[in-house]
Amino acid sequence: MAKKFYVTTPIYYPNDIPHIGHAYTTIAADVLSRWHKLNGEKTRFLTGTDEHGKKIQSAAEKQGKTPKEFADELIPKFKDAWKKLNINYDRFIRTTDKEHEKVVQEVLKKVYDKGDIYLGKYEGYYCTACEAYYTEKDLENDCCPIHKTKIEKLKEPSYFFKLSKYQKKLLEFYKKNPEFISPDYRQKEIINRVKEGLNDLSISRTSFDWGIKLPFDKKHVCYVWFDALLNYYSGADGFWPADVHLVGKDILWFHSVIWPAMLLSAGIEPPKKVFAHGWWTFNGEKISKSRGNAINVDELISIAGVDALRYFLFRETPFGEDGDFSKKMLIERYNNELADKLGNLISRVAALAEKYELEKTENKLLKKLKLKEIEKHFEKIEIDRALNEIFAFIDNCNEYVQAKKPWETHYKKVLYELSDSIKAIAILLYPFIPSSSEKIAKQFGFEIGYKEIEKPLKENKIKRAEILFNKIK
RNA sequence: GACUGUAUAGCUUAGUGGUAAAGCACUGCUCUCAUAAGGCAGGGACCCCGAGUUCAAAUCUCGGUACAGUCACCA
Numbered sequence: 001m002a003k004k005f006y007v008t009t010p011i012y013y014p015n016d017i018p019h020i021g022h023a024y025t026t027i028a029a030d031v032l033s034r035w036h037k038l039n040g041e042k043t044r045f046l047t048g049t050d051e052h053g054k055k056i057q058s059a060a061e062k063q064g065k066t067p068k069e070f071a072d073e074l075i076p077k078f079k080d081a082w083k084k085l086n087i088n089y090d091r092f093i094r095t096t097d098k099e100h101e102k103v104v105q106e107v108l109k110k111v112y113d114k115g116d117i118y119l120g121k122y123e124g125y126y127c128t129a130c131e132a133y134y135t136e137k138d139l140e141n142d143c144c145p146i147h148k149t150k151i152e153k154l155k156e157p158s159y160f161f162k163l164s165k166y167q168k169k170l171l172e173f174y175k176k177n178p179e180f181i182s183p184d185y186r187q188k189e190i191i192n193r194v195k196e197g198l199n200d201l202s203i204s205r206t207s208f209d210w211g212i213k214l215p216f217d218k219k220h221v222c223y224v225w226f227d228a229l230l231n232y233y234s235g236a237d238g239f240w241p242a243d244v245h246l247v248g249k250d251i252l253w254f255h256s257v258i259w260p261a262m263l264l265s266a267g268i269e270p271p272k273k274v275f276a277h278g279w280w281t282f283n284g285e286k287i288s289k290s291r292g293n294a295i296n297v298d299e300l301i302s303i304a305g306v307d308a309l310r311y312f313l314f315r316e317t318p319f320g321e322d323g324d325f326s327k328k329m330l331i332e333r334y335n336n337e338l339a340d341k342l343g344n345l346i347s348r349v350a351a352l353a354e355k356y357e358l359e360k361t362e363n364k365l366l367k368k369l370k371l372k373e374i375e376k377h378f379e380k381i382e383i384d385r386a387l388n389e390i391f392a393f394i395d396n397c398n399e400y401v402q403a404k405k406p407w408e409t410h411y412k413k414v415l416y417e418l419s420d421s422i423k424a425i426a427i428l429l430y431p432f433i434p435s436s437s438e439k440i441a442k443q444f445g446f447e448i449g450y451k452e453i454e455k456p457l458k459e460n461k462i463k464r465a466e467i468l469f470n471k472i473k
Numbered sequence: 474g475a476c477u478g479u480a481u482a483g484c485u486u487a488g489u490g491g492u493a494a495a496g497c498a499c500u501g502c503u504c505u506c507a508u509a510a511g512g513c514a515g516g517g518a519c520c521c522c523g524a525g526u527u528c529a530a531a532u533c534u535c536g537g538u539a540c541a542g543u544c545a546c547c548a
Contacts, residue, residue, distance in 0.1 A: 010548050022548095050548065124546090163545095185478060189543050192476055202546065228548070251548050258545085318486080322541095336497075340510055348507035355506085388487090388496085395496095398511055407506035467508055 005036035006239035008232050009047040010247055011093065014074035015059060018081035019294040020280050020287065020325060025246050027310050028277065028319065028383070030087045032244065034431035035378050039450045044239040047082070048093030049075060050228045052221075057210035067210045068096055081297040086306050086434055093235035095212075095227055103234035104227055105215045107266045112216050116165065116265045119217075122158035122202040159204040159220060166261035167198045173260060173270065181256045182275045182381060183320040186249070190256050201225065201258060229259045233268065242271040244381070252276040275381055278322035295325075303327055304334040304472055307433035311338060314383045314432060331472050338433075341394050342425070343469040345401070346440060349418045352406050353462040359412035360459050363420040368396045371453070374428060390428050397421050419444055420457040427453050436468055 009029045012022055026047055033045035051071040060070035071094070079092065093100060111117055174180060174191055181187035204220035205211070211221035232242055247255050252274065260270040281287060287294050300309050312330045315337070317323030370389050377386035397418060404414045426440040430448050441448050445460035 013548055016548090122546095185542080188477060193544065196476090196544080199545070224546070224548085248548075249542085253543095253545055254548080316485090332497080335508095339508060344508055344510045346507090348511080350507090352506050385487090391496090399513095401506075402504075402512040405504080405506085407504095464507095469508080471508060471510090 002040060002042045003036075004042040004044075004239060004243075005033070006044045006046070006236065006242045007032050007036075007244045007246065008045075008242055010245075010251060011048040011050040011095065011228060011231050012078060013055075014049045014051055014071050014078065015056060017294070018078055018297050020282075020300060021248065022078075023081070023085060023297055023300065023309075024280060024313055025248065025277065026082060026087055026089075027085060027313060029246050030085075030089070031310070031314065031383060031431040032246075032378075032381070033090075034088065034434065038427070038430060038448070042239075044091070044237065045089045046091050046093060046232065046235045047087075047089045048091075048231060048235065049078060049095070050224075050231075051094055051096045052211040052227055053224060054205075054208045054210070057208050060210075071096060084297060084301060084306065085310070088434075091235055091237065093231050095231060097234075100231060100234040101212050104212050104222060104230050107230055107233075107262070107268075108222065108226060109215045110266045111161065111262065114265055116162045117159050117203070117216075118162070120158060120160045120200075120202075121155045122205075123153060123155045125153055156206055157220075158202045158206075158223075159214060159217070160200040161203050161226070161258075161262070161265075163201045163258065163261055164198045166264055167194060169264055170194055170198075170257060170261060173264070177272075180260075180270075180273060181252070182273060186252060186256075186276050190252065193253075194257060198257070225254060225258055226262065229254065229262065232271070233263075241269045243273060245271055245274045247274060247276055249276040249278060275320070277320055278317070280323050280325045282324075283326050284324055303330055307436045308334045308338060308469070311387075311429075311432050315387050317384065319381060319383045334469065335471050337391060338436075339469040339471045341391065341398065342429075343467065345394060345397055345418075346422055346443075346468060347464070348401060349415065349422060350443060350462055350464050353415045353419055354464050356406065356410045356415060357412055358416040358419055358457075358459050358462070360456060361413040361416055363417045363456070365397065365400055365417045365421050366424060369393045369421070369424055386428075387432070390425060393421070394425060397425070416457070416459070419460075419462060423457050424453045439465070439468060 007029045009025045012018070016022070029045055029047065033043050036043040049071070051067070056071060057067050060067040063070060065073075075094065082089065095101075108117070171191065171194060174187065174194075178184075178187070181190055203223055203226050204214055204217075205223045206220055209221050211223065212227050214220040214222060232245060233240055236242070245255050245259075255274045259274075263270045279287070282295060303309070308330065312333050313323075315333060316325075316329060370393075374386045374389045377383070377389065400414075401418065404411060406414045406418075422440065422444060423446045426437045426444075426446075427448055427450065430437040437448060443465045444457065444462055446452055446457055
């Protein structure tokens with residue numbers, strides 16, 4: 001049986017505009033998914049939208065629409081963005097999908113029957129103008145941060161999940177699965193916080209009704225976490241448990257504490273790994289709505305193309321850490337690495353091969369490619385390091401051209417080795433720059449698949465082609 | 474404040490008990506197949522400070538300093 005691989009992104013809030021943050025996680029999932037597909041694994045990649053809740057309901061009311069109609073109109077924005085970014089997901093789940101709602105109710109029932117859900121009172125600072133709850137931290141001198149009006153504590157009946165009951169079990173689980181949370185310093189952070197104690201979690205509301213009804217009390221609507229997190233399970237289609245949940249570091253707590261606790265309660269196997277990545281700043285500044293410096297997907301692509309963007313996001317910064325996005329750095333890497341190193345290598349080899357042709361031989365050059373290292377890096381989701389190794393090999397190839405001077409010697413075997421090496425490079429880079437890799441494959445005459453790396457290239461007639469990465473001045 | 478972590482060339486980072494690495498940037502040289510690309514060579518680091526362990530510490534321990542992250546109902 002083929003190995004399986006199941007990767008997810010968070011489900012996004014449809015009222016947002018897809019920006020670099022959404023794009024980053026989603027491209028990362030695509031890179032991982034394409035890598036595992038390349039290896040012939042049974043792979044599933046799930047993304048989607050989180051459509052319930054008060055905010056959507058009131059936004060829809062303002063436009064005189066039902067929440068579902070409202071959400072329906074917003075979904076294409078995300079689907080289009082993913083299409084433009086060449087993202088190849090297997091399923092786009094919506095929390096309004098019937099089948100998802102059914103699963104949420106089933107799991108809620110299980111947890112309730114187990115005695116892990118009880119009726120209590122949710123207490124919070126409620127601003128009537130905002131019609132929203134705030135935490136103590138959000139308040140400014142006991143006033144609403146938006147309306148600057150005095151704010152009052154309000155209580156409403158709410159069902160609670162006994163998260164506190166799972167403190168010990170979670171700590172045991174982390175101990176047994178030291179790779180559950182990545183990067184590992186995040187695991188330490190979480191463990192320390194869990195050791196400090198856990199509060200039970202409010203999981204229902206009565207103040208609005210746009211959500212999934214609790215099966216044991218129809219007056220209550222399920223509030224965010226049970227609903228949203230369960231998408232990974234309801235959308236698994238036989239692939240559960242997930243191999244990796246990719247999340248931003250802001251929502252790690254929910255994925256690494258609440259989520260496994262819910263599953264433990266429901267008697268479902270927890271996921272294998274939750275990976276928290278960092279944030280992008282833009283020209284050194286925090287990206288925020290108030291600054292208005294959130295760059296949308298179209299702008300991101302317009303700088304140097306989709307492949308350049310996909311490449312840059314994982315080349316520039318170790319996956320997991322924060323990075324700084326700037327047009328200048330993107331163009332610099334594009335010019336230096338994709339155009340000058342990779343693009344130029346392909347273009348010079350193709351020109352020489354067209355003139356002097358290839359002759360099959362053992363590709364000794366390929367021995368410099370550290371395939372095993374690259375595999376290990378992907379396994380550990382050290383995507384930047386995988387790229388590092390691949391580009392070190394591209395350098396090896398350029399050095400080789402220089403050393404062997406095929407324009408003088410007309411050595412067909414050297415040109416074969418180089419063409420065969422380009423095959424390996426294009427296949428390995430396919431998860432990052434899929435459409436460029438496909439063009440290279442067509443030009444040099446090979447199939448894209450992991451096994452093809454070690455299969456010798458046929459003695460194809462290679463022709464010069466259009467420049468892959470045009471330099472940007 | 475509590476907890477955790479980081480501190481290595483101008484920049485971004487790798488590294489690890491035993492002569493300090495890579496990429497970018499910089500300087501010089503050079504080929505001409507190629508996208509004025511490529512190649513070669515070179516300069517540049519008291520590996521944050523102090524103490525300890527050790528034959529040996531950038532690497533381990535302790536203290537200091539600086540910086541960063543996390544501190545729950547925010548997808």
